[in-house]
Amino acid sequence: MTSRLSRNPRSDAVDNRERILEAARALFATEGLNVPLREVARRAEVGPATLYRHFPTKEILATEAFTDQMRRCHLAVDEGLADPDPWRGLCSVIERLCELHARDRGFTAAFVSTFPKAVNFTADRDYALKAIAELSARAKDTGKLRPDFVLDDLILMLMANNGIQAASPAAQVAASRRFAALVIQAFQGTPDHAPLPPVARLALVAPGLTR
Incomplete structure (x- = not known):
């Protein structure tokens, strides 16, 4: 029993890993992959060393996050x-x-x-x-x-x-x-101009082109 329990990850380590992934998903979704890993650690409320212990590179973190x-x-x-x-x-x-x-x-x-x-x-x-x-x-x-x-x-x-x-x-x-x-x-190989979905309000639209 002792041997089996010793192989289980500590609950705080599991929580840290999940917080890192949650923070990475949120930041990657809005900011892209240029977000510094230190910002991911800050959002997850863990130290950089903790982040790197779970995810040594941004590539590994992105793979898991996506x-x-x-x-x-x-x-x-x-x-x-x-x-x-x-x-x-x-x-x-x-x-x-x-x-x-x-x-x-x-x-x-x-x-x-x-x-x-x-x-x-x-x-x-x-x-x-x-x-x-x-x-x-x-x-x-x-x-x-x-x-x-x-x-x-x-x-x-x-x-x-x-x-x-x-x-x-x-x-x-x-x-x-x-x-x-x-x-x-x-x-399309042959033109078929079906009606387009509704127009969405974009962040930047040139004057005179909104309608």
Whole structure:
């Protein structure tokens, strides 16, 4: 019994780890990956040494912090692949990825970057991209996806989506949905200008272009 208990993490260590992850998720979501680890430690109310003991590098911390986002990314891609209509499946993936990334700026930065030490995250991202490549190939075969589409266009889409600056989190998501609709129309093999989602109030709008 004593031997078994000695292998269990101390409750304060577990609490510290969870507070660090919670702080990292909140800061990465709003500020991106440029947040200093000392700021994460301050938000979590732990010392820098405690943070580094649990997460020696920012890459390791980001990998752990974005586990749920990557799981939802995988789910979106897998459900898109399972759709018997590959174009509809691809559209669903685009919409869901744009919204997922609009809710978390740090996740976009991690997704489009290379973290050499975060092996698991890199493998997960590569899986998602390969699955999307397969789905896009199927959509091209139907003629509904433009033949010159390449996977880099998806990365470009995510980077542009990450640049949206809206007045509130809700407006951020609304703006992302409209952007996704525009992207889908741009990716179509044949024009089909369906109505766009409502306009969201953005943080910066040029005079005379609000209506």
